[in-house]
Amino acid sequence: MSSWRDRMKGALPRFAVVAHDLAMVWLVWQALHRLRFSMAAPATLPLWSAEIALVMAAQGLVFWQVGLYRGLWRFAGVPDLWNIFKACVLGLFAIVLGLFLYNRVDAVPRTVLVLYPLVLMGMLGAPRLLYRAWKDSRIERASTASVRILILGAGRAGEALVRDLRRFGTYEPVGFLDDAVRLRGSKVQGVPVLGRVPEVAEIARETAAKLLVIAMPSADANALQRVVLACERTGLPFRMVPRLQDVLEGRSLPGELKEVAIEDLLGRKPVLPDWKAIRGWLGARSVLVTGAGGSIGSELCRQCARHGARRIALIEIDELALTQTEAALRRDFPDLEYIPVLGDCGDPAVIAYALGLSEPDAVFHAAAYKQVPLLEAQLREAVRNNVLATATVARACREAGVGTFVLISTDKAVDPVNVLGATKRLAEMTCQSLADQRSTRFVTVRFGNVLDSAGSVVPLFREQIRSGGPVTVTDPEVTRFFMTIPEACQLILQASAIGTHEAIYTLDMGEPVPIRLLAEQMIRLAGKQPGRDIAIIYTGLRPGEKLHETLFHADERYRPTQHPKILQAEPRDVSAHAIESAIAQLREASARYDRDALGQLLRMAVPEFAPVGEHPDYIESATVVAFPARNARKV
Known part of the structure; x- marks a missing residue:
């Protein structure tokens, strides 16, 4: 009626x-x-x-x-x-x-x-x-200070937005745009539906709008790309209503308008976790996170705090990162117990001290080096941090009777072609060799590139765009799998809650994203045009990089889990004795800083390691670290 x-x-x-x-x-x-x-x-x-x-x-x-x-x-x-x-x-x-x-x-x-x-x-x-x-x-005469807003999307989100804007009093909704024919000429909360979304440029001029707001939180990436492109053509600033998931997880406030982020345009829907299962496993537990000041480690701490952990121990070697992460947790979750430990988790004394203080039910091992080109020239540190530290932490957890040990791995461990992939694969094998049915449950979680993590391509592109360009892309054809930091951490918690005693989990991440497209979209989101305002330069693949990543190994038989987007791989057989011997020899070579021996031992321990773009004997040089543009092409 x-x-x-x-x-x-x-x-x-x-x-x-x-x-x-x-x-x-x-x-x-x-x-x-x-x-x-x-x-x-x-x-x-x-x-x-x-x-x-x-x-x-x-x-x-x-x-x-x-x-x-x-x-x-x-x-x-x-x-x-x-x-x-x-x-x-x-x-x-x-x-x-x-x-x-x-x-x-x-x-x-x-x-x-x-x-x-x-x-x-x-x-x-x-x-x-x-x-x-x-x-x-x-x-x-009524309000000379109000900002005239045109709202794209006349659904429930748009209706709620009008009510919120009127409470503020400094914004004036002048109209809606919506492609639904049935809404043409109607009014929502007294605000008229003026036309279709593709007509935004013309209608924005007619209504003297000063700000565009996208109120389509359920739109998929392709639809959002079209809407953003239409908004960019107007030359006006635009914002969007946050997704419900972002509000529920505390990344956005109800009624808050946020800038369109690159993850909104990537082309795959976020994985929705089973929060009931996660809270049932995590509730009232004590957890320990290594690398707690990093991108993944700090978000893992926040997710654990938000979903029921009672105590969180943080191990971090960077004092500033540890201070900032602890302060943020105490501010947002003041009722929990926090145990900050400054030190290297690969030091047996540090990990033993932290385990004794926190008595954790679960340990998330997020500490690692992950920069592919840099690690090609830093083999000793890659082995020491990614392999030897993992072996130290994993063995200490088994000896302390920790219930669950979770190794944060990478898709680069599948058929590794670089030092990062080989060291993470050996870390996986090390955890597998320590597993038995009577003690600690060892879980490995693999995922692809993480948006906006420290040292990732998104912050690099953002800084290059801010500086006026050029934006550097390695190759026009290069693709990568991407996920957001919160999504990666939700996957980790979801996999940990599944309950299998020894498993490797990976995410069905959909289609890979061309890095060239990522760069172009980020340039457009900054209000500029690729090739006209900001140049894109192709520099060639860097040491250890390949055009396309793979998520699955041919010999690891994958089967679905209770979560539709998480697959479980059947671990390949490894010799516990051979792994233990390889770790001992790697420790000796690391103590001598013998890179030749480290390289040979890594190849022997990880037979599938087939280096691409390898520098002979892993010789360090300024050229390798700086990666100057070679045969650069500009668009």
Whole structure:
């Protein structure tokens, strides 16, 4: 019933406009006849006749077909005047045709026919322009400081946004844009639906909008890309209503407007975790996170705090990162117990001390080196941190009786072609060699590149764009799998909660993203055009990099889990004795800083390691670290 009343309320103003326009047709037709006959012989023209009815019917049909009633007087402008002119001219032809069939146009003076479209255009256009001027003057007097907002999306999010904006008082919603035909000409919370989203540039000019707001939180990436592209063409700033998931997880506040982020445009939907299972496993537990000040480690701490952990121990070698992460946790989750430990988790004394203080039920090992090109020239540190430290922490957890040990791995451990992938694969094998059914549960979680993590491509592109470019991409064809930091941490918690004693989990991450496309989208989000405002330079693949990453190994039989987007791999057989011997030899070579021996031992321990772009003997050089552009191509 309420929807019927709303439709009727929206139809009444339109009926009034139609009545006004038909009244003007009658008035102009009468006035022109009386003017014409007053200059000649006197004649009496009836106020109503079959001829006048035919004229008004023909003109009314033309008005409707031309679309004169899709716009609003409130926003009348040049396009509306052009529509009125077309309607008047076409109406004249329709009237002449109708009268010709009716009475051969014998009773209508030619002067009336010539003047009719011009006079009618003035009589229809003037009231519209005067009404707009009056409304504009009222708004200016009411609030000179309000920001005029055009909202893209007239659904529930848009309706809620209007209510929130009115509470602030400094924003004035001037209209909605929506592609739904049924909403055309209607009103939402008293704000009119003015047109379709592709018409945003024209309507923004007509309404003098100063800000665009995208209220489509459920739109997929492809739809959002089209909307953002339309917004960019206007040259106006634009924001978006946050997704419900971001609000629920505390990354955005209800009613808060956020900038469109690159993860919103990536082309894959975020994985939705089973929070009931996660809270059931994590609730009231004590957890320990290594590398707690890093991108993944700090978010893991926040997720654990948000979903029921009672105590969190943080191991971090960077004192500033440890201080900042602890302060943020205490601010956002003041009721939990925190145990910060400054030190290297690969130091047996540090990890033993932290385990004794926190008595954790679960340990998340996030500490690692992960920069692919750098690690090609830093083999010793890659082995020491990614392999030997993992072996130290994993063995200490088993000896302390920790319930679950979770290794944060990478898709680069699948068929590794670089030092990062080989060291992380050996870390996986080390954890597998320590697993048995009577002690600690060892879980490995693999995922692809993480957006906005420290040292990732997104912060690099953002800084290059801020500096005016150029943006450097290694190769036009290079692709990567991407996920957000919160999504990666949710996957880690979800995999940990599944309950398998020994497993490797990976995420079905959908389609890989071309890095070239990522760069172009980030440039556009900054309000600039790729190739025109910001150049893109292709520098060639760096040491250890390949064009395309793989998520799955041919010998690891994958099966679905209780979560539709998480797959479980069957671990390949490893020799615990061989792994233990390899770790001991790697420790000796690391203590001597013998890179040749480290390289040979790594190849022997990880037979599938097939280096790509390898520098002989892993010789360090400024060239390897700086990666200057070679054979650079610009677009």
